Amino acid sequence: MSGRIVRTMRVLVVSAALGSSVLIRPEAAPGPGEWPAYGGNKGGAKYSPLDQINKETVKNLRIVWRQSATPQEVRQGRSDAPVPVSYEHTPLMVGGLVYMSTGYGTVAALDATTGQVSWFDPPVGNSAGAPGGQPPRGPASRSLAYWTDGKDARIIAVTGQSLVALHATTGKRYRDFGQGGQVDLAKGYRRVTDGGYRWSGPPLVVRDVIIVGGLPGGASDIISETARARKETPPGDVRGYDVRSGKLLWTFHTIPEPGEFGSETWLNDSWSYSGNTGVWASMSADEELGHVYLPIETPTGDYYGGTRPGSNLFAESIVCLDAKTGKRVWHFQAVHHGIWDYDFPAPPIVADITVDGRHIKALAQISKQAFVYVLDRVTGKPVWPIVERPVPKGDVPGEWYAPTQPFPTRPPAYARNMIKVPDDLSDFTPALRAEAMTLTERDKFG
Numbered sequence: 001m002s003g004r005i006v007r008t009m010r011v012l013v014v015s016a017a018l019g020s021s022v023l024i025r026p027e028a029a030p031g032p033g034e035w036p037a038y039g040g041n042k043g044g045a046k047y048s049p050l051d052q053i054n055k056e057t058v059k060n061l062r063i064v065w066r067q068s069a070t071p072q073e074v075r076q077g078r079s080d081a082p083v084p085v086s087y088e089h090t091p092l093m094v095g096g097l098v099y100m101s102t103g104y105g106t107v108a109a110l111d112a113t114t115g116q117v118s119w120f121d122p123p124v125g126n127s128a129g130a131p132g133g134q135p136p137r138g139p140a141s142r143s144l145a146y147w148t149d150g151k152d153a154r155i156i157a158v159t160g161q162s163l164v165a166l167h168a169t170t171g172k173r174y175r176d177f178g179q180g181g182q183v184d185l186a187k188g189y190r191r192v193t194d195g196g197y198r199w200s201g202p203p204l205v206v207r208d209v210i211i212v213g214g215l216p217g218g219a220s221d222i223i224s225e226t227a228r229a230r231k232e233t234p235p236g237d238v239r240g241y242d243v244r245s246g247k248l249l250w251t252f253h254t255i256p257e258p259g260e261f262g263s264e265t266w267l268n269d270s271w272s273y274s275g276n277t278g279v280w281a282s283m284s285a286d287e288e289l290g291h292v293y294l295p296i297e298t299p300t301g302d303y304y305g306g307t308r309p310g311s312n313l314f315a316e317s318i319v320c321l322d323a324k325t326g327k328r329v330w331h332f333q334a335v336h337h338g339i340w341d342y343d344f345p346a347p348p349i350v351a352d353i354t355v356d357g358r359h360i361k362a363l364a365q366i367s368k369q370a371f372v373y374v375l376d377r378v379t380g381k382p383v384w385p386i387v388e389r390p391v392p393k394g395d396v397p398g399e400w401y402a403p404t405q406p407f408p409t410r411p412p413a414y415a416r417n418m419i420k421v422p423d424d425l426s427d428f429t430p431a432l433r434a435e436a437m438t439l440t441e442r443d444k445f446g
Contacts, residue, residue: 039284042285043349084103084139084140086139091144101140105159106157107121109168109171139200143202147210161184165246201281204292206285207287207324208244209323215280236276236296236297254315255275256313267400270309275300279296298316305399316342316343334373344365344367344368362376366414371417392446422436
């Protein structure tokens with residue numbers, strides 16, 4: 001929750017920094033009290049008009065109920081119920097039911113008033129092929145997806161290695177979805193390893209297409225630093241599935257193969273073995289346009305790119321896809337040849353803005369550098385100029401350095417993103433200043 005609050009606060013800061021000529025309006029918010037998507041809505045607004053809670057009444061809030069990440073009913077008498085080491089899950093709430101990913105990685109629905117389990121999807125075997133009856137050992141997902149056509153309503157989840165569709169009211173699996181009610185997400189994945197398929201992000205449904213990412217063999221947020229630095233790792237390709245049948249509709253290669261757009265940016269055939277480059281922070285979408293927006297992460301390794309010379313599309317980029325076809329509509333690369341793990345920490349925010357009287361369908365993407373990249377979400381063109389500036393090269397043996405990097409001209413950075421030596425060093429006492437000077441002599445700052 002704390003991460004979600006930070007991201008929301010950042011948006012408010014950006015709004016204030018842009019000035020009175022700009023009005024930011026989030027994409028249509030969900031109904032009062034409901035939270036049908038990871039970010040509140042598919043556009044990542046992270047907002048709900050809870051007018052019963054205000055500055056006068058917030059002091060009266062009390063805890064009404066608590067529920068375990070793995071409710072007792074889901075454990076079914078098991079004594080080895082997992083305790084999530086990092087429970088980063090954001091539940092959904094629609095129609096009086098709270099939908100959650102359990103410690104087993106399966107799904108349960110709770111009564112929003114009492115917290116009691118309404119239904120759950122039993123853990124009937126894990127994705128790595130463990131004997132039936134053994135619970136899956138994957139982490140809880142970051143969230144789920146809710147879909148309805150007005151007649152049918154489904155909860156879509158990634159449970160271990162499987163994609164499943166559950167009836168939103170009863171929790172029953174749709175047996176005509178995939179094979180016997182589930183889709184094996186390891187099948188057809190490029191360079192899948194013995195570790196199988198794993199992805200902790202939430203699925204997203206746009207125009208009846210389920211969109212999922214992936215980092216087979218271990219998602220970037222659970223593998224070790226040693227594994228991150230490996231030269232050869234599977235890529236984080238993104239795929240689209242039919243929400244009713246589970247049929248695979250398309251695959252987008254986040255690391256393009258020869259003949260595909262961007263492959264020439266991976267020099268020395270480094271596309272053939274480099275990996276990661278997946279959606280780590282989850283996706284956003286514009287249902288009206290039929291677009292899905294992917295904030296794509298750094299390739300292997302996070303802090304060294306000598307094995308993958310070139311600017312490396314579509315790493316550290318926002319990529320807009322047509323949700324129906326998976327075709328690239330536009331892209332914007334925020335970091336060329338990343339070597340600082342500057343992948344995006346949050347999904348982009350879909351918002352309508354007015355700049356000097358001009359209405360723009362916009363997309364705002366925050367970054368670890370404290371920049372906000374504001375783009376026209378229809379065309380991908382920057383709303384305010386984003387300029388390519390020369391940047392100094394490092395001296396790490398074997399590393400490849402991009403000669404320029406893009407810098408937004410507006411809005412201003414929302415936090416300090418550089419240190420000036422000696423101006424910004426501690427000067428509380430002469431001794432502290434001297435020590436700070438000594439410590440910074442061995443490093444480069446800028």
